[in-house]
Amino acid sequence: MTLLCVKNLSLRRRNRDVLKDISFEIGAGELIGLIGPNGAGKTTLMRAALGMLPSTGMSSLAQLSARDRARAVAWMPQAREIAWPVTVETLVTLGRLPHLAQGQKPSLADREAIEEAMGYLDLTDMRDRTATRLSGGEQARVLLARALAQQTPLLMADEPTAGLDPSHQISTMQTFSKLARAGTSVIVSLHDLGLAARHCTRLIVIDDGTIVADGPPAQVLTPDLIRSTFSITAWYETTDQGIVFQPLEVVT
């Protein structure tokens, strides 16, 4: 089953080609790491694929109505914004918004989705805490639970591990892995190549607005690609504890 199909997607902004002729497809159960240097176009690619930026070419999500899209994909922007001191439960409930009409009370199914999302991220005991008073890592978990409560087959997250401590980074990636194994596909943009190599089932590397590699981590993260795209050297090995990837030196 194809959850997202992008064909020949291009985007020009201020006379600069930000995205050039991007094509890829995403099926069920994938955890895709979108990697590339700063300014490569990762965020732009995700927002354009969602139809939130005007672009040329085709994206299956951009063709949907706003309401249908909200049921097809959940989007977690990089800025972890919580504007008002609402409770954790209220915040997670916001994820059900696309399934509810104005003024409609959450149904039993909605409540189940909310409980499941909170349970998935171990938030059940924190449901009455004020979200704005939580630590950064806890807030990230709450916002992820909100996206899960949306119950979409696809989840897109822009740098979900940025600013988190190692244990929160790892547990976030493990949550995504678990989701992917259960059939939900996840696209995450990442800067930490070690996390990407270890947890993702597939990596899409973009550099200067084009896809330079697309495939399983073992195939993509070659010394040549690392050197040409990220200008670094790295140590890579498949161990009995899984893949270990450690960036080493900047190549000049």
Place this chain on the structure above:
Amino acid sequence: MTRLMIALTVVLALLFCTALVLGPANIAPLDSLRTLVIDDQGALTLVMREIRLPRAILAVLIGASLGMTGAAMQGYLRNPLADPGLIGVSGSAALGAVLSIQTGVAATVAFALPLSALFGALIGVFLVLLLAGPRGSSLTLILAGIAISALAGALTSLTLNLSPNPWAASEIVFWMMGSLVDRSMTHVWIALPFIVVGVALLASLARGLDALTLGEDAAESMGINLKRLRLTLIFGTAAVVGASTAVAGAIGFIGLVVPHVLRPFVGARPGRLLWASALGGAILLLAADIAVRVVLPTRDLKLGVLTALIGAPLFLHLIYKTRKDGL
């Protein structure tokens, strides 16, 4: 209806009755209520139906309008400092009203006055949102508000000073501070349609404002049409603030105080805050209007004076808090 809404409704109903039985002429409370319902063909019914009733109704309508607008603007800008009076929307509405009165346009058609005020408010709210940007940071929001208020106030004074009208000074005070003294049913009828439409528009924002708690991007991804939300907010605000200002002048701080006080009671949900703030605003303005009659019955104390005395300290507190939180 939640417990909060029921409690607010009860308080509002009590205050409404209090407003009806209080006035400079000493009429026994029961007499006044009786003559309101049963026409005595005399002065009492005239006083009740043509002076006290419209005044109380306008206090409810305008208070609800200002409370709801404050909640809606705060929800949209995700900033607790937004208030139609503070950010110059009321001032712009007053300018529109003054221009239409001084040019004689207001006398041509019944709805010319509120329409002109609506147009003024439209320009004001548009300018504020343009200057403050989508995520109105406190600094730009307040600076934009100061500039627009100052400009609208200056143009209002200029218009009144240029007119050969000998009451310019008292008119300037009215438009800047607001008052419900001696308004009639005529004023209720010209304000009501605009307020009903505006409140309906603002109430329709509940879902979108809830979603905006997570930021613009997340809200849009959840199916919220941000462009439509912004337009609805602008027109809803202009309609209610325009109509309110046209009949009662610029009354500040209601939209600031009420959402702030009620926010904890609705779990900080911007959508639920809308109707709660409408009730709360009606309560606050009715209470303020009762207070101006009780505190200084012989002087024409302006409503805005009282709301500012309550609101300005809260405003300072919010600025202090905002600075501490480093917003």
Place this chain on the structure above:
Amino acid sequence: MLASVPSFKSKLIAGLVAFSPAIALADTPPMRVVSMNLCTDQLAMLVADEGQLLSVSRLAQDPEGSAMAEQAQTYLPNSGFAEEIYLMQPDLVIAGSFSTPATTAMLQRLGVPVVVFDYASSLSDIRDRLFQMGEVLGHQDRAAKIIADFDAQLAALQAEITTRPKAALYYANGYTSGDSTLAGQILIAAGFDNIATEAGLPYGGNMPLEVLALMQPDAIITSSPSATTSRAEDILTHPVVDTLRQKTGTGWFSDRDWACGTPFVLNAIADTAALRRQLEGNGS
């Protein structure tokens, strides 16, 4: 504008302006007189010799507020600024107690003699002001004759008063005038009792609309609508005032006859007395 200010304020301001030394009582009468107040303008025009009065205030030429707008056209208009008045080289400036103290003080510093006339708040004040104007301009005889005429006409108007119906004076912004004001005295002279006094407002002031409605006056006298629109005058077309008008006698007052302590108040008294006779006619 000055003339429209409700006269109850006059008491507050009258005390603030000191009389200047009676320079005008010198042997030779002044020959280049400038008046800078609507009310002194009219008194001066009535009493002065031809050529003696050089300039009157601009307001005196406005038919809405001045009873002598036509005569005033023959004089130079002034706006009441010290500079323009000084350049007219007057040998006497007549100001009202409403004139800004800054202007009169400046003129005195420049060596121009200034006489400040107090505001008239009763009919006998009118006699006093006429007498004072006669002295200042050196025409005591002419002033005495005007006073005698005024007294005779006033007596004629008072002779026929039998009943005293209640009337309300109602201005823009809900102001009213009490017995201790010129307008209140006009009302009394025309044979009305003033409800402002009954309401405890001897000088007048703000009278809430509902107090007005419950006082149930027999007549309501409001300012005539001005040419311009303003929300201050909204109250004069409020449904309650309209209803009162339908039920009672309706009169209008105009600033030109009501605002200044001059013999023209006789017009105001005559008009108001006519309203009273009309009411009495209806009653019988």
